[in-house]
Amino acid sequence: MSKVLIVYYSRTGNTEKMANLVKEGAESEGVEVTCKKVQDIVVNELLDVQGIIVGSPVHYGSMSAEIKRLFDDSVKLHGKLEGKVGGAFASSVNIGGGNETTIMDILKCMLIHGMIIQGVYQGDHYGPVAIGSPDERSSEQCIKYGQRIAKLVKTIFENKR
Amino acid sequence: MSKVLIVYYSRTGNTEKMANLVKEGAESEGVEVTCKKVQDIVVNELLDVQGIIVGSPVHYGSMSAEIKRLFDDSVKLHGKLEGKVGGAFASSVNIGGGNETTIMDILKCMLIHGMIIQGVYQGDHYGPVAIGSPDERSSEQCIKYGQRIAKLVKTIFENKR
Amino acid sequence: MSKVLIVYYSRTGNTEKMANLVKEGAESEGVEVTCKKVQDIVVNELLDVQGIIVGSPVHYGSMSAEIKRLFDDSVKLHGKLEGKVGGAFASSVNIGGGNETTIMDILKCMLIHGMIIQGVYQGDHYGPVAIGSPDERSSEQCIKYGQRIAKLVKTIFENKR
Amino acid sequence: MSKVLIVYYSRTGNTEKMANLVKEGAESEGVEVTCKKVQDIVVNELLDVQGIIVGSPVHYGSMSAEIKRLFDDSVKLHGKLEGKVGGAFASSVNIGGGNETTIMDILKCMLIHGMIIQGVYQGDHYGPVAIGSPDERSSEQCIKYGQRIAKLVKTIFENKR
Numbered sequence: 001m002s003k004v005l006i007v008y009y010s011r012t013g014n015t016e017k018m019a020n021l022v023k024e025g026a027e028s029e030g031v032e033v034t035c036k037k038v039q040d041i042v043v044n045e046l047l048d049v050q051g052i053i054v055g056s057p058v059h060y061g062s063m064s065a066e067i068k069r070l071f072d073d074s075v076k077l078h079g080k081l082e083g084k085v086g087g088a089f090a091s092s093v094n095i096g097g098g099n100e101t102t103i104m105d106i107l108k109c110m111l112i113h114g115m116i117i118q119g120v121y122q123g124d125h126y127g128p129v130a131i132g133s134p135d136e137r138s139s140e141q142c143i144k145y146g147q148r149i150a151k152l153v154k155t156i157f158e159n160k161r
Numbered sequence: 162m163s164k165v166l167i168v169y170y171s172r173t174g175n176t177e178k179m180a181n182l183v184k185e186g187a188e189s190e191g192v193e194v195t196c197k198k199v200q201d202i203v204v205n206e207l208l209d210v211q212g213i214i215v216g217s218p219v220h221y222g223s224m225s226a227e228i229k230r231l232f233d234d235s236v237k238l239h240g241k242l243e244g245k246v247g248g249a250f251a252s253s254v255n256i257g258g259g260n261e262t263t264i265m266d267i268l269k270c271m272l273i274h275g276m277i278i279q280g281v282y283q284g285d286h287y288g289p290v291a292i293g294s295p296d297e298r299s300s301e302q303c304i305k306y307g308q309r310i311a312k313l314v315k316t317i318f319e320n321k322r
Numbered sequence: 323m324s325k326v327l328i329v330y331y332s333r334t335g336n337t338e339k340m341a342n343l344v345k346e347g348a349e350s351e352g353v354e355v356t357c358k359k360v361q362d363i364v365v366n367e368l369l370d371v372q373g374i375i376v377g378s379p380v381h382y383g384s385m386s387a388e389i390k391r392l393f394d395d396s397v398k399l400h401g402k403l404e405g406k407v408g409g410a411f412a413s414s415v416n417i418g419g420g421n422e423t424t425i426m427d428i429l430k431c432m433l434i435h436g437m438i439i440q441g442v443y444q445g446d447h448y449g450p451v452a453i454g455s456p457d458e459r460s461s462e463q464c465i466k467y468g469q470r471i472a473k474l475v476k477t478i479f480e481n482k483r
Numbered sequence: 484m485s486k487v488l489i490v491y492y493s494r495t496g497n498t499e500k501m502a503n504l505v506k507e508g509a510e511s512e513g514v515e516v517t518c519k520k521v522q523d524i525v526v527n528e529l530l531d532v533q534g535i536i537v538g539s540p541v542h543y544g545s546m547s548a549e550i551k552r553l554f555d556d557s558v559k560l561h562g563k564l565e566g567k568v569g570g571a572f573a574s575s576v577n578i579g580g581g582n583e584t585t586i587m588d589i590l591k592c593m594l595i596h597g598m599i600i601q602g603v604y605q606g607d608h609y610g611p612v613a614i615g616s617p618d619e620r621s622s623e624q625c626i627k628y629g630q631r632i633a634k635l636v637k638t639i640f641e642n643k644r
Contacts, residue, residue: 012483061286061591062545065552072548079443095292096285096302100261101591104430107346108544108584111441116474119433124257125222126433131256141257152438159481178624216566222430223384226391233387240604262430267588269383269423274607277635280594287594313599320642383608417614418607418624422583446579447544453578463579 002153004098005045006035009066014091014133015055018142021134022053022089025146031153033146038066043073047080051153052115053087053146054106061098062105062109063090069135082114085156087149089128089142099129120145163314166206167196169216170227175294176216176253182295183214186307192314194307199227204234208241212314213276214248214307215267221292222259223266224251232270244273246317248310250289250303260290264270278322281306324475327367328357330377331388336400336413337377340464342410343456344375347468348448353475360388365395373475374437375409376428383420385412388464393431396433396448404436407478409471411450411464421451440474442467485636488528489518491538492549497574497616498538501625504617505572506534508629514636516629521549526556530563534636535598536570536629537589544572544581545588554592565597568639570632572611572625582612601635603628 002076004026016037023035023133029126030101031051046052056063063071088106092099103126119125120141128141171177175271177198184196192212207213215231217224220240235242249267253260264287267276280286281302289295291300326348338359345357353373368374376392378385384414385393396403410428414421425448429439435449442463450463487509493499499520506518514534529535537553539546546554557564571589575582586609590600603606603624611624 004567059558060554060595061549062551062588065548065555068542068545068551069548075542082443083440094284094286095298096260096287098286098591098595099257100259100263101265101287101588104262104426105545105588108426108448108581111439112443112543112581114441116438116440116445117433118405118438119436121404121434122437123255125255125259126257126262126430129257130304135281137256156477176369220390221393221434223390223427226387226394227392229381229384230387232382236381243409243604244601259434262427265587265591266384266423266427269420269609272600273382273420273604275602275604277599277631278594279566279599280597282565282595282597287591317638336513416606416608417578417620418582418609418612420583420608421579422581423587423609445577447577447581448579448584459578474616 001090002031003049004031004033004051004150004153005049006033006037006052006053007041009038011057011063014130015054015057017134018089018128018130019055021139021142022146024158025143026150031149031150031152038070043077046077047073050157051085051149053149055084055089056106058090058092058098058102061101065103082117085149085153086110086115086117087127087145095131100126103127118148121123162316163192164210165192165194165212165214165311165314166200166210167194167214169200170199170225172218175291176218178295179250179252179289179291180216182300182303183307186198186304187311190308192311192312195252199231203237204231207235207238210244211318212310214310215269216250217257217263219263222262223264245276246314247276248288248306249270252291256292256299261287263276266290279309324353324372324479326353326375326472326475327354327371328355329360329363331360331386334453337379339378339451339456340411340413340452343461346464348472351469353470353472354404360392362386365392365399367455368396368399372479373407373471375471377411378424378428380412380414380424381421383423385424392466406437406452406479407471407475408437408439409449409467414454415454417453422448425449441466484642485514485637486532486535487514487516487534487633488532489516489536490524492519492521492547494540496607497613498540501572501574501611501613502538504622505629508626509633512630512633514633519551525622526553526560529560533640534568534632536632538572539585541573541575541581543584544584545586554583567598568632568636569593569598569600570610571624574613576615578614583609587611
């Protein structure tokens, strides 16, 4: 069974709620999902999975320094994450407050690792966004995104379409 | 009196409403404001003003092709817009639908012209965003943004602080 | 046999040279490649292929208006490009002149279509870049990128790994 | 006399060389320049200057975690940096390796603080870029950028044009 790791940083609990919703979605597709705070993982755990989804609050229009630290530390694995599937989600205080740019910055890190990402043609195009605590709209986006990433993992690693 | 030009593209009318609100804000600061559809301006009009604010609907996460056409055509003025003040706003259907990236893409065009831009520490950080027709929150952001850009124009071109 | 379409805009011929190198790389992986100027395609041709690679000169830090026009027109296909593989390359006059942001802007359009993209862990991370006419370094990046995109198409559409 | 602070992170020394070149340029315009490693400043020092220029190596397409930490910590000053002038520069191993996106990510942080930034119409449009140790081209860009930021500080804070 393919494995997906969700890594997040959360201070207020909003990003954590999103992480759990993304997990729910991914699990519904029959992949094994681990969901961890960034403080609780060691970078080598990124090697053990086929899909990596990273969530962050929006801090100055980008991922929190804690999440950036993880990516900087992941340089020791450089080249070894190639071909894995990636995804991102973000939680902010405001509309127009940097959600999209945060997600894109996480996705850029993943592209530089040679990872594979996919957008969403309906709803939150780059990845799920919450304004404060995830509302109904945002919760649905998170669940669907978890499903989507899990499906892409299965397509690529289990030859299931 | 300093002059500000607002250029926008609008199909549904939402971006046009934003343009009028930005205009209202800028005028309240005592600058002369012209507000025009992108179809109705010639590129040389960009030379006649101290501030340029560009608004666009979100088309595939960036400015509409009509607005991009204006920037591409502005290459004939390259170097002559240096030091002018710039700003941007965007209207989209969804939260997380590309508002922020659209504004940043317009601001990038302005940076490449050597223009001066400023962010917003409260609210819509890169520039005003509307989801559909501008609601109360968005309208307030548009008015304040017009004021902000006008103030920056006056600071730089009229030595008023 | 899977099909890849390369679409580009080129005025000086530099982007066209890149397109031909990307084509060479993709063909070496055994996919059928069509390479066309943006002026010569109709938007519906995007439906007929499994992979779409778009090349542009850097105009104000983003794709040329001609390429943006194609993406704006592709809204009539919205939802139907989901799951296709995408890629991008760009040619500019300067280092630091907007290559990377141009590629990212094209990739954003593709994400919004629900397409699948992959980065490069060695070399030009987001996609191949040329400063002026593609030199040896850039040419190698283009060929390898064509191979990479073709391989991803085969992984996803032919279950070949 | 207006004050400019240059803050940078450097491991290999390349970003440090750039910092010194930017300093040389800014000083030639008659502003007081302090140049410090990010490890050696406390966040409150950002309050004492009119211009802030931040340099970083490119780590996964964005500023290093050490620089991001500074911005995250600067939230305690949120609102108090409004109207200050900002700038950014970046050093990477490769062309197309994330220079531009790193600079844009730093500039985004500054916009969210309500700071004022300016692009460059010739050369490195978003801010100076070095591939490895700064060569002649890059060194010239750094010096000119220091001059440009210093001039903008003087325009805004000393009413000198």
